[in-house]
Amino acid sequence: MPNVIFFYRIARFLFRRKIPILPDIIKGIIFVLYNCNISYRASIGKNSEFLHKGMATLILDNVIIGENCRIGMNVLIVGKGPYKNVPKIGNNVWIGPGAILQGPLIIEDNVVIAPNAVVNNSIPKNMIVGGIPAKIIGNISELDYDIFKNESYKDGFAQFLEDKRKK
Numbered sequence: 001m002p003n004v005i006f007f008y009r010i011a012r013f014l015f016r017r018k019i020p021i022l023p024d025i026i027k028g029i030i031f032v033l034y035n036c037n038i039s040y041r042a043s044i045g046k047n048s049e050f051l052h053k054g055m056a057t058l059i060l061d062n063v064i065i066g067e068n069c070r071i072g073m074n075v076l077i078v079g080k081g082p083y084k085n086v087p088k089i090g091n092n093v094w095i096g097p098g099a100i101l102q103g104p105l106i107i108e109d110n111v112v113i114a115p116n117a118v119v120n121n122s123i124p125k126n127m128i129v130g131g132i133p134a135k136i137i138g139n140i141s142e143l144d145y146d147i148f149k150n151e152s153y154k155d156g157f158a159q160f161l162e163d164k165r166k167k
Helices: 004-016 022-034
Strands: 076-078 100-102 127-130 135-139
Touching: 004 022
Parallel strands: 076 100
Antiparallel strands: 127 135
């Protein structure tokens, strides 16, 4: 079965050619098949994709998403009243599952947004953010690997948390 971006691109093509009704029908098909609401009025760049078929994802009208972005499931990219502007996302952005991007904000290039983060402020390039509300927790240029390659080459598990409570 074709993925959600395939249907989005068809609806976007028809919308840009001012063909009525069909984009809304395809948007309905996307909702039924993938349980997500991705507006054909949003702009999604080349090679961007929805992980896990975009399940439960919501992207409003006029949102701009750059190229080579990865968007996890259950992501909400929405506006915030009373502002007219909606989020604008740069290139090479990874948005973790459950993240919420709300308001008139700009996410610059090469940003990683941790799962379940609530982003309500703009984020400069090369940052890693997480939390509620999202805060900068790292810089991708300080990592010893390319976080965007999503490689799986190491064996083992993460270390155990340390109990730092006073005894």
